Every structure is written in structure tokens, then in C-alpha cells.
Amino acid sequence: MREHISGQYDAELDELRAMVTEMGGLVERQLQAVCLGLSTWDADPAEPVAALDKAVNRLEVSIDDACTHIIARRQPTASDLRLVMSIVKAITDLERIGDETTRIAKMLETLCALPALRDPLPELTEMMERVQSMLADALNAFVRVDEERALEVITRDRAVDRAYEALVSRLLEAMEASPERLRSYHNIIWCARSFERIGDHAKNVCEYIIYLARGKDVRHQGLGSAN
Amino acid sequence: MTDTPTLTFDPADTCLKVEQLSVSYDGKAALREVSLTVPRHRVTAFIGPSGCGKSTLLRSFNRMNDLIRGVEVTGQIHLFGEDILAPKVDVTVLRRRIGMVFQQPNPFPMSVFDNVAYGLRLQGLSDQRALEREVEWALRSAALWDEVKDRLEASALTLSGGQQQRLVIARAIAIRPEVLLLDEPASALDPISTLKIEELIGQLAEAYSIIVVTHNMQQAARVSDYTAFLYLGELVEFSATDDLFTRPQARQTEDYITGRYG
Amino acid sequence: MKTPSGWRSGDGALWLSTGAVTLTLLLTVTLLVLLGRVGFGHFWPEPLGTFTFHPGTAQAPLVAAQREQGAFTLAEGGMETRTLLRTGNRDTAAPDFRWIADASLRSAHFDPAAIELERRSWGPALGLLAPPKAPAADRAALAARQWARLEEALALPSQVRTGSLTLYSADGSARPLPLAEVVRAWRPNAMTFAEKLSLYFSRIGAFISEPPREANTEGGIFPALFGTVLMVMLMTVVVTPIGVVAALYLHEYAPQGPLTQMLRIAVNNLAGVPSIVYGVFGLGFFVYLVGGSLDRAFFADTLPAPTFGTPGLLWASLTLALLTLPVMIVATEEGLSRIPRQLREASLALGATRFETLRYVILPQALPAVLTGVILAVARGAGEVAPLMLVGVVKLAPELPLDGTFPFLHLDRQFMHLGFHIYDLAFQSPNVEAARPLVYASALLLVLMIVLLNLGAVLLRAYLRGRHRDPLG
Known part of the structure; x- marks a missing residue:
């Protein structure tokens, strides 16, 4: 993309992108922290999540302000307009991801006070891995306005959903088998639900990337029209 | 350019049809093989950087270019199917069908009334009551009547810039043209007057086919239904205004409207 | 920021242009005043003096109007002042303008009987309505009689006027002046300011509205x-x-x-x-x-x-x-x-x-x-x-x-x-x-x-x- 005649405008847009990248980085760290905590059955790694969430929220407000400022002052059109609009929407999703991680971190504290599980939960591990890679790839695609990567990330959400369903049925069986661990299982279901949501938010971000790249809104249309 | 993103309209909804229009001044090309169709009863905007040929294209429609020495025009322009570049066309009749408003408000140094009545009198209308009726109609259509009804005999030059421009629009529509060409109609006006003119353009579109040349992209975005982007004498893109300003198809359009031209 | 001073401040240019305008205006006013004073001063009735000269000079006494003062250089060195006298009477006592050295002038007195007449030919005639040496009462009566006759005659068209006026010179000699010749006459020494003013404007009016006479030196334009x-x-x-x-x-x-x-x-x-x-x-x-x-x-x-x-x-x-x-x-x-x-x-x-x-x-x-x-x-x-x-x-x-x-x-x-x-x-x-x-x-x-x-x-x-x-x- 060529530079604007107004260097100031370019600088403002660059700053906006940098802020989004920073916000994405913070959210990624939150997600990594809770994943680590869950895999090691340890609440300590997830401890900074709450503090990170505050930073994420502050960034969301700043980015919102910056976007409003650009719309009012620069009246962006075409790709600039789409960039600003996608950012406004993407940061909402990022902020939600941050909220979800905070929720998981709280669950983790409760979980770690309970006795550890006996059997491994491969579906949960799969979900965590998938969601982490989805978020990382979505953020990368956003920075590069990589339409193909974004499309590919969107397709990966189905696998997360399937893993979530499999995990839930496995946990329901386990609850029947060992009701004394009912609270643990219940909490894990809640965590899994959050991961599933995070996957959805990552998918949303990718949809904005496609809108940003193509000028076409592919939300709620399925991938057929996106292709 | 054969791959120019463009629109076509049903013949019944087509006001002007331009085919392969090239205009040059003393051998210097100002327009190169421009083809487009202008819809009827809609506002069409021509945008582009200075010297892109948008004004030349506009002035081709009422053949104001004829006044310039050394001008050469090839191609065709049809007004509702009628070839207006044909040598036998009476330009004075053509200009009554295609009115024009210029960048600088240019009322004649006459009274408000005489300004609006000028075109009518040229057509031989001399009955005072008929003139009064037509002048009032034109001033009302131009949303100026309430401001000037008590000073119709005052010099038009006593009006404010915005009022003068609306007076000029009234003067143009008094002879009931089919098409109204507006060449940067608000660029010499303050923002409030500009908004009034833009509002007026919207109202007039119900009865006239309007073409606006502007280098104010926001203005084109605000007032027009369709927008054509011209660059270096060529039509780069002609789309619905909503599409052009959110997802232009041509790279040059994108660069221009986002301020990357240069 | 330092205020530019001197020429660069623009004050100099302002003064220069103001000066040029003032000079132009001044010249215009001078032109109009000069033209008006010399040109239209001519129509103002000048007092007529009876001038007598020292015995040494050969000049006989004159009835004349003073025109201007001047100076001239004497042959033996030194300067003397002189006066231009308008004497009229080109027909009998030419020339009608004379420079007289002030030193030779003995006396001048302004006789109420002095009269100036504008004539059809020969330019103005200057003289006295009564002989200068006669007793005062007789002079006044004669002058009044002659003036009355003149006024009566001037009321008639020149073709039907008959008779003549007796005009006396400063040395007492008399000559007849046909009334038909007279265009206008006035006694400047006996006139009030208002009378002079009215005469002045009537002469200017005549200047503008009448054809010229006497090779354009008399009459109007x-x-x-x-x-x-x-x-x-x-x-x-x-x-x-x-x-x-x-x-x-x-x-x-x-x-x-x-x-x-x-x-x-x-x-x-x-x-x-x-x-x-x-x-x-x-x-x-x-x-x-x-x-x-x-x-x-x-x-x-x-x-x-x-x-x-x-x-x-x-x-x-x-x-x-x-x-x-x-x-x-x-x-x-x-x-x-x-x-x-x-x-x-x-x-x-x-x-x-x-x-x-x-x-x-x-x-x-x-x-x-x-x-x-x-x-x-x-x-x-x-x-x-x-x-x-x-x-x-x-x-x-x-x-x-x-x-x-x-x-x-x-x-x-x-x-x-x-x-x-x-x-x-x-x-x-x-x-x-x-x-x-x-x-x-x-x-x-x-x-x-x-x-x-x-x-x-x-x-x-x-x-x-x-x-x-x-x-x-």
C-alpha cells in the first residue's frame, strides 16, 4: 500500500495498527498463561491474567478513541475506512477473549483447590492448542491483511467445536462414573466453553480481515460466499 | 480502456450516453476515449484531480468547449438518444436543454428578477405576468424565494455568495432544462452555504438529471448516486457512489480517494 | 520582532507618494488661480487716475488705469521702479499702454468724473466727463448731465442713437465721441462695490456670449x-x-x-x-x-x-x-x-x-x-x-x-x-x-x-x- 500524501495520517494509522498488535499480544499472553495453568494443574502461571486484562481494557478504550479521532478528522474512505471499521470491531472481540481468559483464570484457582484429575483429557489439550494457534494466526493475518490465512483460520474453528463436543460428552460420562469429582468436571466444562468462545472470537477477527481485504462482509454467510 | 469498471443503465433510464469521447486542445489530449452512461433523474458526480478532464467532459455535454479555440472532439454523445455533437445541432437549443452552473457564482449585474428572467426573455417570453410566475417558480425550486421575494428588484450582486449561487441555479432551471451540469458549484462557498446547495441538489434530482463536477470527494460522496473517477483524461472507474467510496475496484481510485494520489 | 525602520518601513514611500500628489494638486490650483486672476481680473472695473508728471518730463497729464509695477535698469546704473499705465484712446493718443518711470510721476488723483467707454472700434476710450480745471460745482453738474445722456442713449439700439458725448482729456482738451459707437460705459471712481460686482459679471457674461471685435482683442469668444x-x-x-x-x-x-x-x-x-x-x-x-x-x-x-x-x-x-x-x-x-x-x-x-x-x-x-x-x-x-x-x-x-x-x-x-x-x-x-x-x-x-x-x-x-x-x- 502506498503512503498517504499526509504523513501525519500514515503515522496515525501506523500507531493504530501498533496498538492493535500490542493488544493482541497481551491477549495472547493471557491465553498462554491460562493454558499453561490448566495443563500443569497450577494456578500460579495464570496469576498475571487479571492484571493483563486491565491493560487490555485500557488499550481497547484508547484504540476506540483513536478510531473515533481518525473518522472525525480524516474521514477515511475505501481501504482506510475498512481498516478503521475492522479495528473497531476486532478490538471488541479481542477484549472478549481477554474476558474469557480472566474467567478461566478464576476457574483455575477453584480447580487447583480441588483434587487433581486421574485421567488425562486429550480433547481439552487439543482445544487449548487449537485455540492458541487460531488466535496467533488471526493476529498475524490481521497485521499482514492476509486474506488466505484468515480464511484458513476460519475453517479451523470447526475442529475446535468438535473437540468441545467430544470433551463435554467425555466429561458427562466421567461425572456419572465419579460423582465425587463433579465440581472439578463442572468447572472444566466451563473452561472448555470459554475456549470454544475464544475460538469464535478469533474466527470473527478473521472475518473482519476478509472484509478489510475485499470490501465484502462475509459474516453470517458461511464460507461458500467467502470463497 | 476496455476493462474500465463501469455501469450501464437501461435505455429508458439513460440520460446521456458517451461513447469513445476524446477531446484535445491544440493537439493536447484532455479526454481519451471516455465511454459512460449517465442515468436519468439521478445525481452523478465526476471526481478526479485537477486536469483529469472532468470539467472538459462536463463542458462537452453543453458544448461549451466549442468556445475554446483549437479544440477537437471525436466520439459520440447522445442526449436521450439524440446525437448532440452532430454539426447540424443548434447549440443554443442544446444549451437550453442542458443547463449549467459554474464554480464562481456569476449572476448578471442586473436585478434578481432580471437574472432569473434572462433565459426566459431570450426565448421570447415577454408577458410580465407569465415572467413573474416563472421566476417565482424557479426561485422556489432553488429554495431562494423566501429570502429574496421582498427584494426582487435589488441588484443580484447584493446577495450573499451562497444566495448568488442558488440564484444562478434558479436562473438555470427557469428555462426548464432536462439536464443540469454543476461545475464545482460549492467550491467558492462557506460550509453552511455548501450544505444548502447540496441539499438543493438532492431536491432537484427528483426532476432533473444532475451531473456534478467536484474535487471535494466528501461532497461527491454526500450528494451523488453514482460517481465517476477520471484520471489523466481517462475514465478509471464509474460505480455507485456507495461502492466507490467503500470498495473501489481500481487501484488508482483507491489511491485517490484515500489520499494516496501523488 | 524588530520593526523595520527607515526606508524599509514604507514610511518613505508613503511620504514620497503623498508629496507627489500634493505637488500635482498644488500645480493644478496654481494654474487655475493664475488663469483666473489674470484672465478674469481683466473684467473688474479698475480705478481711473488722473496722472500728472514732473515738469522735466515731456509727458502731458493722462487719465489712465494702473496695470502693474515693474523695475528697469537705468543706463547710468541702479534700478528704478516703473508702472504700466493703460491709457486707452488708441485712436487719438496711441499707444494705449505706457510704461512710466515712478520718479517722473508727480501726482495722481481719482476723479469721480473719470469714465471708461467700451467702443465698437479702437478699443476703450478713457477720459473725463467734465473739464479738469473747471469749478467743482460746474464739473459735477456737467458730468451728471453727460452721464444721464449717455445712459439714455445706451438704452436705445446703437443704430438709432444720435449725437455725441464730449470727452475731456487730463490736460483739458475736449473731443466728441459719437454715442452710436459706445457699447458700454462706467465711472469706476464713482461706483459702489455692488455696482462694480454687477458690472464685472455682466462683462464676463458678454465675454462668453459675444463675438469678438478688433482682431479678437475686444468683445467675447x-x-x-x-x-x-x-x-x-x-x-x-x-x-x-x-x-x-x-x-x-x-x-x-x-x-x-x-x-x-x-x-x-x-x-x-x-x-x-x-x-x-x-x-x-x-x-x-x-x-x-x-x-x-x-x-x-x-x-x-x-x-x-x-x-x-x-x-x-x-x-x-x-x-x-x-x-x-x-x-x-x-x-x-x-x-x-x-x-x-x-x-x-x-x-x-x-x-x-x-x-x-x-x-x-x-x-x-x-x-x-x-x-x-x-x-x-x-x-x-x-x-x-x-x-x-x-x-x-x-x-x-x-x-x-x-x-x-x-x-x-x-x-x-x-x-x-x-x-x-x-x-x-x-x-x-x-x-x-x-x-x-x-x-x-x-x-x-x-x-x-x-x-x-x-x-x-x-x-x-x-x-x-x-x-x-x-x-x-
């Missing part, structure tokens, strides 16, 4: 005034349409190329051609060629006596029209070029033809500029003398070019012109001292006439401009 105004008007009538049409062609129709540019330069240069050249051209072309051809074609029966083939009003007007044509064209074109292009386009875009645009939009707008051209042309034309001497102006025209006999306006007649009149008075007059005040008075009238003609055009222009003035400028 009406024919010259009339001739000038008439010629300028004819010139304007000719030059305005031609100039406007030419300017319209140059500016509106001619293809703007090197040829038109050359034409324009040529027109501008015409304005710089010396006016006498126009006179020669007018004589050769208008008078001999055009006038001669007209005579051969239409007035062959009166040949060889020329009708139009001789200098006359028509040729003078046409020559001046030619002379002022460049001014007219340049001024009009200037006005046309100041009309914004947008106005033309607005009119054309409304379906007006080129001619309609010219007629309804361009010309009304250009009218003030046309009038500016007229003002300049009038100022130039009315002041010209040199070319006119060749094409129709004469020292003395027996008839006005406009009268009651068919065809009323006699374009073929020769006529008088103020500018030439001034030249004639100043250089050709046999009586320099008598003519001098009239030179100034005529010059002032010429200036006033041009001012009046211009004022009319300026007011008209102001009116035309004011009709549609843009309040924002």
Missing part, C-alpha cells in the same frame, strides 16, 4: 466656445461607435493570434503619433481626396469654388475622431477585458447567442469603460490645436456652423476654436498688452469647458456603475 463644443460633440458622435465596434471586434470576435496582437499594438502606437501628422493626413485625405471627390460628384456646378473640398467643421471633427480613436479603442477594450469570462459563459450556457450575449450582458457592463474612453477622447480632442489649423479652424469665422438656415448644421463651414483662439491671441495679436488678459481668460474657459464635458461623462459613468454596485466590492 462665443463663436470659439461654440465651435469647440460643437466640434467635440461631433467628434464624440463619430469616434464612440467606431471605437466601440472596433474594440468589440478586437476583443470578442478577432481570433486571438499574432495578427490581432499586432493590430492592437498598431492601434496603441497610433495614440503616440504627433497630432500635427493627423492634421496633415486630414488635409490630404479628408479635405482634398474625400472632400474633393464629393465636390466633383455633388457640387460640380459651383466648382471651382469648393464646398467640401476645403477645410471645414466636418473634416476637423473627423480628423479629431481619428486622433482620439486609439484612446477610445484602448479604453473600451480594457473595459471589455475586465468583464469576467464567467458572465459570458453564464449567458451562453443559458442558450444565448453570441450577439445576444454581447447586447444584453457585455455592452451594458462595458458602458462605464466606454464613457471613460469618451472622457479621455474629449479631453484630448478639445485641447488639440495643431491639426485643426490644417483642417478647418480659422481666426475669425463670419458665421456660426449652426444657425437657422437650412440645413441648420453647416458641416462645410469653417469655425473658430478656443485653443486656436488662444494661440491667435497670444502670438498673432497686434496689441499684445490688450490681448494678454484675454489669453488667460480664454485658457480658463477652455479648461472649464473640458471639465464640464468630463464632469457630465463622469456623472453618467458613476450613475451607470452605481446601478449594480457589488456592496462587497
Whole structure:
């Protein structure tokens, strides 16, 4: 993309992108922290999540302000307009991801006070891995306005959903088998639900990337029209 | 350019049809093989950087270019199917069908009334009551009547810039043209007057086919239904205004409207 | 930030330009005052003194008016003052102006019986209504009697007056003065200020409204005034349409190329051609060629006596029209070029033809500029003398070019012109001292006439401009 005649405008847009990248980085760290905590059955790694969430929220407000400022002052059109609009929407999703991680971190504290599980939960591990890679790839695609990567990330959400369903049925069986661990299982279901949501938010971000790249809104249309 | 993103309209909804229009001044090309169709009863905007040929294209429609020495025009322009570049066309009749408003408000140094009545009198209308009726109609259509009804005999030059421009629009529509060409109609006006003119353009579109040349992209975005982007004498893109300003198809359009031209 | 000082502050330029304007104004005022004082001072009734001289000088006593003081150098060195006396009586005691050394002057007294008479010929007569040596009571009675008779006679037309007045000189000699000869008479030493004022204006009135006498040194200048105004008007009538049409062609129709540019330069240069050249051209072309051809074609029966083939009003007007044509064209074109292009386009875009645009939009707008051209042309034309001497102006025209006999306006007649009149008075007059005040008075009238003609055009222009003035400028 060529530079604007107004260097100031370019600088403002660059700053906006940098802020989004920073916000994405913070959210990624939150997600990594809770994943680590869950895999090691340890609440300590997830401890900074709450503090990170505050930073994420502050960034969301700043980015919102910056976007409003650009719309009012620069009246962006075409790709600039789409960039600003996608950012406004993407940061909402990022902020939600941050909220979800905070929720998981709280669950983790409760979980770690309970006795550890006996059997491994491969579906949960799969979900965590998938969601982490989805978020990382979505953020990368956003920075590069990589339409193909974004499309590919969107397709990966189905696998997360399937893993979530499999995990839930496995946990329901386990609850029947060992009701004394009912609270643990219940909490894990809640965590899994959050991961599933995070996957959805990552998918949303990718949809904005496609809108940003193509000028076409592919939300709620399925991938057929996106292709 | 054969791959120019463009629109076509049903013949019944087509006001002007331009085919392969090239205009040059003393051998210097100002327009190169421009083809487009202008819809009827809609506002069409021509945008582009200075010297892109948008004004030349506009002035081709009422053949104001004829006044310039050394001008050469090839191609065709049809007004509702009628070839207006044909040598036998009476330009004075053509200009009554295609009115024009210029960048600088240019009322004649006459009274408000005489300004609006000028075109009518040229057509031989001399009955005072008929003139009064037509002048009032034109001033009302131009949303100026309430401001000037008590000073119709005052010099038009006593009006404010915005009022003068609306007076000029009234003067143009008094002879009931089919098409109204507006060449940067608000660029010499303050923002409030500009908004009034833009509002007026919207109202007039119900009865006239309007073409606006502007280098104010926001203005084109605000007032027009369709927008054509011209660059270096060529039509780069002609789309619905909503599409052009959110997802232009041509790279040059994108660069221009986002301020990357240069 | 430091305020620029000295010349760079602009104060210097301000002072310089203000000074230039002041100087110009001062010169103009001086010109008008000088012309007015010398020219119109002439009409004020001067006191008449009875001057006696020292026995050593051979000069007899004189009745005279004092004109001016001067100084002269004596043969043996040193300076002495002298006085110019206007003595009149050119017929009996020439010369009518004498320089008298103040040293030889013994006494002067202002006799209420002193009288000045304006005559049909020989210039003014100065004298006393009663013998200077007679007893006072007899003198007063005689003077009153003679004055009464004079007043009675002046009330009658000169043809039916009979008898004469006895005029006494300062040394007591008497001579008869036929009453029929008298035009006007006054006793300046016996007049009140109001009477003097009324006489003053009546003489100025006569100056403006009467024909000249005595080789233009007496009487008025009406024919010259009339001739000038008439010629300028004819010139304007000719030059305005031609100039406007030419300017319209140059500016509106001619293809703007090197040829038109050359034409324009040529027109501008015409304005710089010396006016006498126009006179020669007018004589050769208008008078001999055009006038001669007209005579051969239409007035062959009166040949060889020329009708139009001789200098006359028509040729003078046409020559001046030619002379002022460049001014007219340049001024009009200037006005046309100041009309914004947008106005033309607005009119054309409304379906007006080129001619309609010219007629309804361009010309009304250009009218003030046309009038500016007229003002300049009038100022130039009315002041010209040199070319006119060749094409129709004469020292003395027996008839006005406009009268009651068919065809009323006699374009073929020769006529008088103020500018030439001034030249004639100043250089050709046999009586320099008598003519001098009239030179100034005529010059002032010429200036006033041009001012009046211009004022009319300026007011008209102001009116035309004011009709549609843009309040924002």
C-alpha cells in the first residue's frame, strides 16, 4: 500500500495498527498463561491474567478513541475506512477473549483447590492448542491483511467445536462414573466453553480481515460466499 | 480502456450516453476515449484531480468547449438518444436543454428578477405576468424565494455568495432544462452555504438529471448516486457512489480517494 | 520582532507618494488661480487716475488705469521702479499702454468724473466727463448731465442713437465721441462695490456670449466656445461607435493570434503619433481626396469654388475622431477585458447567442469603460490645436456652423476654436498688452469647458456603475 500524501495520517494509522498488535499480544499472553495453568494443574502461571486484562481494557478504550479521532478528522474512505471499521470491531472481540481468559483464570484457582484429575483429557489439550494457534494466526493475518490465512483460520474453528463436543460428552460420562469429582468436571466444562468462545472470537477477527481485504462482509454467510 | 469498471443503465433510464469521447486542445489530449452512461433523474458526480478532464467532459455535454479555440472532439454523445455533437445541432437549443452552473457564482449585474428572467426573455417570453410566475417558480425550486421575494428588484450582486449561487441555479432551471451540469458549484462557498446547495441538489434530482463536477470527494460522496473517477483524461472507474467510496475496484481510485494520489 | 525602520518601513514611500500628489494638486490650483486672476481680473472695473508728471518730463497729464509695477535698469546704473499705465484712446493718443518711470510721476488723483467707454472700434476710450480745471460745482453738474445722456442713449439700439458725448482729456482738451459707437460705459471712481460686482459679471457674461471685435482683442469668444463644443460633440458622435465596434471586434470576435496582437499594438502606437501628422493626413485625405471627390460628384456646378473640398467643421471633427480613436479603442477594450469570462459563459450556457450575449450582458457592463474612453477622447480632442489649423479652424469665422438656415448644421463651414483662439491671441495679436488678459481668460474657459464635458461623462459613468454596485466590492 502506498503512503498517504499526509504523513501525519500514515503515522496515525501506523500507531493504530501498533496498538492493535500490542493488544493482541497481551491477549495472547493471557491465553498462554491460562493454558499453561490448566495443563500443569497450577494456578500460579495464570496469576498475571487479571492484571493483563486491565491493560487490555485500557488499550481497547484508547484504540476506540483513536478510531473515533481518525473518522472525525480524516474521514477515511475505501481501504482506510475498512481498516478503521475492522479495528473497531476486532478490538471488541479481542477484549472478549481477554474476558474469557480472566474467567478461566478464576476457574483455575477453584480447580487447583480441588483434587487433581486421574485421567488425562486429550480433547481439552487439543482445544487449548487449537485455540492458541487460531488466535496467533488471526493476529498475524490481521497485521499482514492476509486474506488466505484468515480464511484458513476460519475453517479451523470447526475442529475446535468438535473437540468441545467430544470433551463435554467425555466429561458427562466421567461425572456419572465419579460423582465425587463433579465440581472439578463442572468447572472444566466451563473452561472448555470459554475456549470454544475464544475460538469464535478469533474466527470473527478473521472475518473482519476478509472484509478489510475485499470490501465484502462475509459474516453470517458461511464460507461458500467467502470463497 | 476496455476493462474500465463501469455501469450501464437501461435505455429508458439513460440520460446521456458517451461513447469513445476524446477531446484535445491544440493537439493536447484532455479526454481519451471516455465511454459512460449517465442515468436519468439521478445525481452523478465526476471526481478526479485537477486536469483529469472532468470539467472538459462536463463542458462537452453543453458544448461549451466549442468556445475554446483549437479544440477537437471525436466520439459520440447522445442526449436521450439524440446525437448532440452532430454539426447540424443548434447549440443554443442544446444549451437550453442542458443547463449549467459554474464554480464562481456569476449572476448578471442586473436585478434578481432580471437574472432569473434572462433565459426566459431570450426565448421570447415577454408577458410580465407569465415572467413573474416563472421566476417565482424557479426561485422556489432553488429554495431562494423566501429570502429574496421582498427584494426582487435589488441588484443580484447584493446577495450573499451562497444566495448568488442558488440564484444562478434558479436562473438555470427557469428555462426548464432536462439536464443540469454543476461545475464545482460549492467550491467558492462557506460550509453552511455548501450544505444548502447540496441539499438543493438532492431536491432537484427528483426532476432533473444532475451531473456534478467536484474535487471535494466528501461532497461527491454526500450528494451523488453514482460517481465517476477520471484520471489523466481517462475514465478509471464509474460505480455507485456507495461502492466507490467503500470498495473501489481500481487501484488508482483507491489511491485517490484515500489520499494516496501523488 | 524588530520593526523595520527607515526606508524599509514604507514610511518613505508613503511620504514620497503623498508629496507627489500634493505637488500635482498644488500645480493644478496654481494654474487655475493664475488663469483666473489674470484672465478674469481683466473684467473688474479698475480705478481711473488722473496722472500728472514732473515738469522735466515731456509727458502731458493722462487719465489712465494702473496695470502693474515693474523695475528697469537705468543706463547710468541702479534700478528704478516703473508702472504700466493703460491709457486707452488708441485712436487719438496711441499707444494705449505706457510704461512710466515712478520718479517722473508727480501726482495722481481719482476723479469721480473719470469714465471708461467700451467702443465698437479702437478699443476703450478713457477720459473725463467734465473739464479738469473747471469749478467743482460746474464739473459735477456737467458730468451728471453727460452721464444721464449717455445712459439714455445706451438704452436705445446703437443704430438709432444720435449725437455725441464730449470727452475731456487730463490736460483739458475736449473731443466728441459719437454715442452710436459706445457699447458700454462706467465711472469706476464713482461706483459702489455692488455696482462694480454687477458690472464685472455682466462683462464676463458678454465675454462668453459675444463675438469678438478688433482682431479678437475686444468683445467675447462665443463663436470659439461654440465651435469647440460643437466640434467635440461631433467628434464624440463619430469616434464612440467606431471605437466601440472596433474594440468589440478586437476583443470578442478577432481570433486571438499574432495578427490581432499586432493590430492592437498598431492601434496603441497610433495614440503616440504627433497630432500635427493627423492634421496633415486630414488635409490630404479628408479635405482634398474625400472632400474633393464629393465636390466633383455633388457640387460640380459651383466648382471651382469648393464646398467640401476645403477645410471645414466636418473634416476637423473627423480628423479629431481619428486622433482620439486609439484612446477610445484602448479604453473600451480594457473595459471589455475586465468583464469576467464567467458572465459570458453564464449567458451562453443559458442558450444565448453570441450577439445576444454581447447586447444584453457585455455592452451594458462595458458602458462605464466606454464613457471613460469618451472622457479621455474629449479631453484630448478639445485641447488639440495643431491639426485643426490644417483642417478647418480659422481666426475669425463670419458665421456660426449652426444657425437657422437650412440645413441648420453647416458641416462645410469653417469655425473658430478656443485653443486656436488662444494661440491667435497670444502670438498673432497686434496689441499684445490688450490681448494678454484675454489669453488667460480664454485658457480658463477652455479648461472649464473640458471639465464640464468630463464632469457630465463622469456623472453618467458613476450613475451607470452605481446601478449594480457589488456592496462587497
